[in-house]
Amino acid sequence: MRRALRMSYLAAAVGGLGFFAMSVLLLGVWPGRALEHQIHATSPEHPLALSASEQRGRAIYAREGCAYCHTQQIRYLSSDVSRFGAATLAWETIFDYPHLWGTRRIGPDLSREASIRPEDWQFSHLYAPRALVADSVMPAFPWLFDGAPDRPRQEGRDLVAYLETLGRDRALAGPEGEAHARTACNCSDDERRFAFAALNASPAMARRTGEHPRLDASQDLSHGKELYAQYCAACHGLRGEGDGPGSAGLHPRPANLAEHEYTLDRLSASLWNGVAGTAMPGWRDLAPRDLSAIAQVVRGFHAVQPEPSLPSDVLELGARVYADRCAQCHGEKGGGDGSAAGQFSIAPADLRSGRPSMAASLRALRNGVDGTPMAPWNRELSEAELSAVAYFVRGFFQQ
Amino acid sequence: MSDSRGQVETRLVYAHGLASIIVLFVSLLFGFFASLEMAAPDSLGASPWLTWGRLRYDHTQGIMLGWLANAFFAFLYHAVPLLTGRRVTSVRLGQWIFGLWNFAIVLPGWILVLAGFSQPLEWAEFPLVIDAFVVLALLLAAIQFLPPFFSRGLEDLYVSSWYIIGGLVFTLLAYPMGNFVPELVPGARGAAFSGLWIHDAVGLFVTPLALAMIYFVIPAATRRPIFSHFLSMLGFWLLFFLYPLNGTHHYVFSVIPMSAQIGAITASTLLGVDVILVVANLLLSLRGAGWLPRDLGLRFVATGTVFYLIVSIQGSVQAQMAVNQSVHFSDWVVGHSHLAMLGFASFAAAGGLIHVWQRIPWARYNAEALEWSYWLLLAGVILMVTDLTVAGLVEARMWQSSAPWIESVRAAGPYWMFRALTFVPIAGGFVALLAGLTTGDPGAGLAAIRDSVGLKPVSEIAPRLAIAESE
Numbered sequence: 001m002r003r004a005l006r007m008s009y010l011a012a013a014v015g016g017l018g019f020f021a022m023s024v025l026l027l028g029v030w031p032g033r034a035l036e037h038q039i040h041a042t043s044p045e046h047p048l049a050l051s052a053s054e055q056r057g058r059a060i061y062a063r064e065g066c067a068y069c070h071t072q073q074i075r076y077l078s079s080d081v082s083r084f085g086a087a088t089l090a091w092e093t094i095f096d097y098p099h100l101w102g103t104r105r106i107g108p109d110l111s112r113e114a115s116i117r118p119e120d121w122q123f124s125h126l127y128a129p130r131a132l133v134a135d136s137v138m139p140a141f142p143w144l145f146d147g148a149p150d151r152p153r154q155e156g157r158d159l160v161a162y163l164e165t166l167g168r169d170r171a172l173a174g175p176e177g178e179a180h181a182r183t184a185c186n187c188s189d190d191e192r193r194f195a196f197a198a199l200n201a202s203p204a205m206a207r208r209t210g211e212h213p214r215l216d217a218s219q220d221l222s223h224g225k226e227l228y229a230q231y232c233a234a235c236h237g238l239r240g241e242g243d244g245p246g247s248a249g250l251h252p253r254p255a256n257l258a259e260h261e262y263t264l265d266r267l268s269a270s271l272w273n274g275v276a277g278t279a280m281p282g283w284r285d286l287a288p289r290d291l292s293a294i295a296q297v298v299r300g301f302h303a304v305q306p307e308p309s310l311p312s313d314v315l316e317l318g319a320r321v322y323a324d325r326c327a328q329c330h331g332e333k334g335g336g337d338g339s340a341a342g343q344f345s346i347a348p349a350d351l352r353s354g355r356p357s358m359a360a361s362l363r364a365l366r367n368g369v370d371g372t373p374m375a376p377w378n379r380e381l382s383e384a385e386l387s388a389v390a391y392f393v394r395g396f397f398q399q
Numbered sequence: 400m401s402d403s404r405g406q407v408e409t410r411l412v413y414a415h416g417l418a419s420i421i422v423l424f425v426s427l428l429f430g431f432f433a434s435l436e437m438a439a440p441d442s443l444g445a446s447p448w449l450t451w452g453r454l455r456y457d458h459t460q461g462i463m464l465g466w467l468a469n470a471f472f473a474f475l476y477h478a479v480p481l482l483t484g485r486r487v488t489s490v491r492l493g494q495w496i497f498g499l500w501n502f503a504i505v506l507p508g509w510i511l512v513l514a515g516f517s518q519p520l521e522w523a524e525f526p527l528v529i530d531a532f533v534v535l536a537l538l539l540a541a542i543q544f545l546p547p548f549f550s551r552g553l554e555d556l557y558v559s560s561w562y563i564i565g566g567l568v569f570t571l572l573a574y575p576m577g578n579f580v581p582e583l584v585p586g587a588r589g590a591a592f593s594g595l596w597i598h599d600a601v602g603l604f605v606t607p608l609a610l611a612m613i614y615f616v617i618p619a620a621t622r623r624p625i626f627s628h629f630l631s632m633l634g635f636w637l638l639f640f641l642y643p644l645n646g647t648h649h650y651v652f653s654v655i656p657m658s659a660q661i662g663a664i665t666a667s668t669l670l671g672v673d674v675i676l677v678v679a680n681l682l683l684s685l686r687g688a689g690w691l692p693r694d695l696g697l698r699f700v701a702t703g704t705v706f707y708l709i710v711s712i713q714g715s716v717q718a719q720m721a722v723n724q725s726v727h728f729s730d731w732v733v734g735h736s737h738l739a740m741l742g743f744a745s746f747a748a749a750g751g752l753i754h755v756w757q758r759i760p761w762a763r764y765n766a767e768a769l770e771w772s773y774w775l776l777l778a779g780v781i782l783m784v785t786d787l788t789v790a791g792l793v794e795a796r797m798w799q800s801s802a803p804w805i806e807s808v809r810a811a812g813p814y815w816m817f818r819a820l821t822f823v824p825i826a827g828g829f830v831a832l833l834a835g836l837t838t839g840d841p842g843a844g845l846a847a848i849r850d851s852v853g854l855k856p857v858s859e860i861a862p863r864l865a866i867a868e869s870e
Binding site for chain 2: 012016017019020022023024026027028030031032034035036038039061062063064065066067068069071073075076077079080082083087088089090092093094095096097098099100101103104105106107108129130133135136137138139140141142143188191203230285286
């Protein structure tokens, strides 16, 4: 009897250890092999590994607990895919020792963060998140900086370099890579639909061109003001003067909305697509009704002033200077579409749909627009030429 | 009876018991600071040592490896000799384990995390050096506590013994898997192992030892044997079969093969059924003790049992795809974790601690403070978990809609504020627990037992508890 009991306990012990071994095999080793096959079949041939700086950035991301507020794992669900982009494929995380998938989202998923935001936004955001996003609860990381958002230390640069790798390999794989993975992927139709949806669905990602909704002249000023305070004031300031708490570290600085007159269509385009190459994000997650209300507020910042009329010889001087010096960027008709326009990451201003005040125009000419290809002209042009062309370009505006 | 009681190393019980509560306060502060930073960001300044991420790491590591582990050790020093009629291996070894655990693991682990040395892996945040010490200490703990069981023979082990053996052995196996493997196996493949450990930490370490306490305290305090030994053992084996198979439910709808996900979800469902079985057995054993047992250790343990039932059923439900798809990643799950670690495990641990404390002849004991502790903690857990659950539902609804992300953050704000405030009853409850164990008259605990039920040997009532008696 004792012997039998003893044997049965031995069997139980072996069985117990067996349970554990089985769990490791079934849920660790076996899925690992399936994933390895999947990775082998779907990965592009030479995915880009992380550079030394990007590796260091990854370690900072790990150490600061970013992964406990941000996932790096877009699930095979329409709610995830429509918010963040194509679901994560197995090969996308092959360089992650250890993985940073995360199990909690206080902030958004970051799997496709590369190319959504420019560097100056990322630096300013890490330095003081609430300076850019009023209601954010993200911690500030000022120790990655030398006292100012545009003075990152090596650690800050490393971290942002790492953020720029998130989703990079998948984007680099391009349409051929997607097509290859799509055919090679051993997945169900559903999975395929989610895994190969639009790669990046971030509403904030700035695009240079694209369709945008038609906005109406909204009457809902109080709603607009509330939205403006929530979303825009951090950068553009409560009175639209481009001097919000987040503006300090941005290059270019947020536009001074009080000094500009925009057509409704231009506002719609800039709000929907953002301003590519600048910290101005797209606002595609706001309903057109909300955008209309905001546009109304923006237009309200601008006080209409009587326009001085200048003698025609000044206008002619302006036109000449413009054709010589400015048209290749700003376009003959001021549409921001000159022959050289395409080669810059920040598009030359479209002067037909947005008019700077005389002061702003002159300032842009004298000082250039910091952080953009618009260089200062005060050395090349005489004072008379400067004011002539500054005045002239304002004439392109078409209400 | 007296000679088996003589084998309890009361000084080690006391040391670990006191350490558990001190460490608990620090862990609690980490948690409170983190919750404060969500309710009012920047309120703690901008020091890297107080950044949310690092506090968050230290909070959970402190709760599991500091508070619960120390409380478990305190309990083991009391229970193992009583269960086996044998001394633990060595007092000297016990001092080493105590020192290692608190001064080579918990304390340096915290400091290293705050200084920026850590792993971004859930329930595995302490850096690898510390993990090496944990494995060493777990090995020593196995040497300390397991031989009495084996030298006594395994023939008529009480179910608590099974849980103790299971917990110690399986943690020793699972800990390295969860802490080392993801460092060696990248990305999705590593995540599969992390998923296993996230569940094993709770299922193979915390749950078995908490259940060992519950199974021990109930018969010892009610003085009636457990309702069904058969059900106990069935529950035990099913738990050890099912718990490890749950892991992948942390990554539902991920790229990990669907069959593994479905397997884990099935195991999670069955686990809920098994827990109903286990808890039914425990609650039936509590018959006659009343809704609010007078014995305070028993009362904590009984309440922990009820939380165990609720949290397990919740777990089964939230593993289901239809539910998981929306509540995953939200505060709902944070509520679930607190129901498990604070509701179930901490109530069991506090109950176990009170129980063993009362039986240290020279220890102070203050029943009134413990009464306060019970009600404050109960209120704290219920408020916090309800708050987080609702917050999770609100977030889930926002995420399903097309609202901008920040709206979900804004909507959660008031709930985060309320959650931070639940620190008050919870901290108050634990202060009262500390007071209950460090104020009052020395020996008052034992006197309380004598006055209510008399110091009859446990063996008369729960024979399996005191096998030593039969020798």
